[in-house]
Amino acid sequence: MNKNEKHLLEVTSLRKYFPVKGVKGPGVQAVQDVSFFIRKGETLGLVGESGCGKTTLGRTVLRLHEPTGGRIVYDGEVLYDNPLGPDGKPEGKAKAVNMLPYRRKMQIIFQDPSASLDPRMTVGEIIGEAIDIHKLAASKKDRSDMIKELLARVGLNTEHTNRYPHEFSGGQQQRVGIARALAVKPEFIVCDEPISALDVSIQSQVVNMLEDMQQDLGLTYLFIAHDLSVVRHISSRIGVMYLGTMVELGESYELNRHPLHPYTQTLLSAVPVPDPQLSRSRHRIVLQGDIPSPMNPPSGCRFHTRCPYATERCSQEAPRFKEHEPGHWAACHLLDS
Amino acid sequence: MSEQKPKLLEVKDLKVSFFTPAGEVKAVGGISYDLDYGEVMGVVGESGSGKSQEAYAIMGLLQQPGKVIGGSITFEGEDVLHFSKEQMTSFRGSRVAMIFQNPMTCLNPVYTIGNQLVEALRAHDKSISAEDARKRAMEMMEMVGINNVEKRMKQYPHEFSGGMRQRVMIAMGLICHPQLLIADEPTTALDVTIQAQILELMKDLQKKTGMGIIFITHNLGVVADICDKVSVMYAGRIVEQGPVDDIFYHAAHPYTLGLLRSMPRVDAESYERLIPIEGTPVDMLNPPEGCPFAPRCEHCMKICLKKMPPYVEVGEKHRSACWLRVQERLNREESADE
Numbered sequence: 001m002n003k004n005e006k007h008l009l010e011v012t013s014l015r016k017y018f019p020v021k022g023v024k025g026p027g028v029q030a031v032q033d034v035s036f037f038i039r040k041g042e043t044l045g046l047v048g049e050s051g052c053g054k055t056t057l058g059r060t061v062l063r064l065h066e067p068t069g070g071r072i073v074y075d076g077e078v079l080y081d082n083p084l085g086p087d088g089k090p091e092g093k094a095k096a097v098n099m100l101p102y103r104r105k106m107q108i109i110f111q112d113p114s115a116s117l118d119p120r121m122t123v124g125e126i127i128g129e130a131i132d133i134h135k136l137a138a139s140k141k142d143r144s145d146m147i148k149e150l151l152a153r154v155g156l157n158t159e160h161t162n163r164y165p166h167e168f169s170g171g172q173q174q175r176v177g178i179a180r181a182l183a184v185k186p187e188f189i190v191c192d193e194p195i196s197a198l199d200v201s202i203q204s205q206v207v208n209m210l211e212d213m214q215q216d217l218g219l220t221y222l223f224i225a226h227d228l229s230v231v232r233h234i235s236s237r238i239g240v241m242y243l244g245t246m247v248e249l250g251e252s253y254e255l256n257r258h259p260l261h262p263y264t265q266t267l268l269s270a271v272p273v274p275d276p277q278l279s280r281s282r283h284r285i286v287l288q289g290d291i292p293s294p295m296n297p298p299s300g301c302r303f304h305t306r307c308p309y310a311t312e313r314c315s316q317e318a319p320r321f322k323e324h325e326p327g328h329w330a331a332c333h334l335l336d337s
Numbered sequence: 338m339s340e341q342k343p344k345l346l347e348v349k350d351l352k353v354s355f356f357t358p359a360g361e362v363k364a365v366g367g368i369s370y371d372l373d374y375g376e377v378m379g380v381v382g383e384s385g386s387g388k389s390q391e392a393y394a395i396m397g398l399l400q401q402p403g404k405v406i407g408g409s410i411t412f413e414g415e416d417v418l419h420f421s422k423e424q425m426t427s428f429r430g431s432r433v434a435m436i437f438q439n440p441m442t443c444l445n446p447v448y449t450i451g452n453q454l455v456e457a458l459r460a461h462d463k464s465i466s467a468e469d470a471r472k473r474a475m476e477m478m479e480m481v482g483i484n485n486v487e488k489r490m491k492q493y494p495h496e497f498s499g500g501m502r503q504r505v506m507i508a509m510g511l512i513c514h515p516q517l518l519i520a521d522e523p524t525t526a527l528d529v530t531i532q533a534q535i536l537e538l539m540k541d542l543q544k545k546t547g548m549g550i551i552f553i554t555h556n557l558g559v560v561a562d563i564c565d566k567v568s569v570m571y572a573g574r575i576v577e578q579g580p581v582d583d584i585f586y587h588a589a590h591p592y593t594l595g596l597l598r599s600m601p602r603v604d605a606e607s608y609e610r611l612i613p614i615e616g617t618p619v620d621m622l623n624p625p626e627g628c629p630f631a632p633r634c635e636h637c638m639k640i641c642l643k644k645m646p647p648y649v650e651v652g653e654k655h656r657s658a659c660w661l662r663v664q665e666r667l668n669r670e671e672s673a674d675e
Contacts, residue, residue: 275604
């Protein structure tokens with residue numbers, strides 16, 4: 001246990017399948033045996049295209065989706081354990097704990113603030129509900145003080161507790177969502193595309209606020225987004241997902257300078273840079289085709305159908321997720337030779 | 338120079354207002370620009386900046402209660418705003434086409450793709466035979482990089498992925514060979530790798546056909562990639578306009594500068610804290626007096642809160658509406674006088 005002490009979250013071979021009615025087989029293989037850890041106080045970024053399972057992974061870690069298999073350890077305590085046998089099937093019955101005490105420690109900020117806030121509750125009620133559930137306030141006054149403090153913390157007017165979500169702009173709504181997550185004094189927050197729905201000029205305000213909160217409150221983030229430039233900015237380490245699997249994970253600047261996996265290389269070259277001269281001279285790898293369906297993923301390496309370097313072996317054998325350089329993991333056969 | 342060919346598109350002091358129960362919303366408050374054949378102009382702005390409404394006005398697609406209340410739109414020397422309904426119908430589609438952010442809402446889910454492409458063509462070219470139309474539709478699909486055309490023609494929109502649907506939309510837009518394509522956030526709903534494909538395709542088609550493109554987006558990276566010139570819009574006005582390099586390397590309006598500074602860059606060498614634009618976007622029902630950006634501007638002066646700044650030429654074809662630039666100009670003239 002000693003070596004894991006600084007790992008706040010450890011996920012081993014986590015798997016999540018969604019059964020599909022009327023279809024034989026495992027259904028949608030949204031997350032396929034993903035392993036990673038998050039150190040206390042760091043931000044792990046998670047990038048990938050739509051449908052790659054990054055949101056599902058974030059939610060499964062919190063057990064908002066019940067995992068199909070694998071193991072989740074939070075702060076040394078097992079939240080879920082269901083090891084998979086060699087045939088890929090769970091060996092026994094899953095060990096799962098009651099999540100309520102952990103909900104206070106592990107929170108989530110959602111992508112679309114207008115959809116994740118109840119339109120019929122005032123901002124005070126939305127934030128207060130979390131305080132009530134976990135019985136964090138000693139008195140009524142205490143409760144309203146806490147709500148005001150939280151609103152001030154996220155840069156909102158403390159007089160606005162009686163307003164409804166629709167009275168706020170998108171950026172302000174997201175701040176309410178963040179205040180709601182902070183209400184229970186969590187240690188760990190899954191930020192699921194928290195700025196994608198916001199205007200460009202507002203995005204950086206929210207990013208800076210998340211960074212300040214991390215500094216002040218010692219928070220740990222799992223930051224999910226499809227925008228690589230934002231993830232690169234906020235994360236200490238980045239995991240890249242493709243079609244349910246983690247293809248690469250490394251320190252964020254290292255990953256940017258030396259992407260090992262062909263998919264990461266493509267992703268980096270596809271991000272448009274706000275610099276006209278650079279974008280004229282830059283070589284861009286354009287991938288052919290679309291992401292295959294996670295209901296019927298390609299055999300072997302899931303990326304082989306679009307990979308410019310794919311070989312015979314890639315279509316037959318799934319590459320292992322290995323540490324190629326210290327702290328830099330990748331799953332690709334090319335790196336073995 | 339006497340026989341000057343008219344520009345592809347000239348917009349002069351265009352004003353669009355929405356007359357809502359809550360009051361008049363000046364979505365577009367007097368913008369001017371021109372676009373030549375083969376040029377790609379980017380229109381950048383946040384939601385509510387009027388960048389889409391301005392394009393809808395060109396297409397004659399403004400929704401109630403929106404109205405063009407002033408200015409002119411001239412397309413190849415013709416006055417678009419005074420077209421009759423029939424003229425507008427033939428103008429739209431055959432000379433100027435538009436593609437939208439979400440292709441799924443633009444395609445009819447109960448007709449095959451082939452059907453919809455042929456329909457688009459035959460709506461404008463009544464004399465074309467069904468067989469020829471089908472051939473043209475298939476050519477177009479190949480041109481936008483769709484394989485297996487025979488089979489794809491018979492499929493329905495839901496059988497296409499997001500990127501493929503956007504390709505279909507582009508094929509449909511270009512099937513009558515328009516001189517102008519208006520692309521309203523065509524890649525915003527797509528993933529980056531698919532976005533890269535679509536941008537390459539659009540650049541390629543633009544070179545082949547020589548059409549002009551108005552590219553509406555909020556993504557400055559995309560602008561840097563595809564555009565020749567840029568108009569930056571804020572609260573219904575163009576605050577800065579110029580060639581793409583000037584906008585990115587010599588931005589002359591605090592809003593443009595703010596946007597550029599607030600974006601994290603994927604090629605940054607080390608961590609730098611972002612510098613956001615403080616404040617919130619303008620409430621278009623109660624826009625501030627004077628420069629709309631003044632309440633959020635770090636260089637705000639007294640005059641900014643009272644009067645809208647005029648355009649100042651800050652470089653060749655590069656102009657900016659900011660009192661700072663006016664002041665600079667005055668200072669320079671003063672020192673020249675001495």
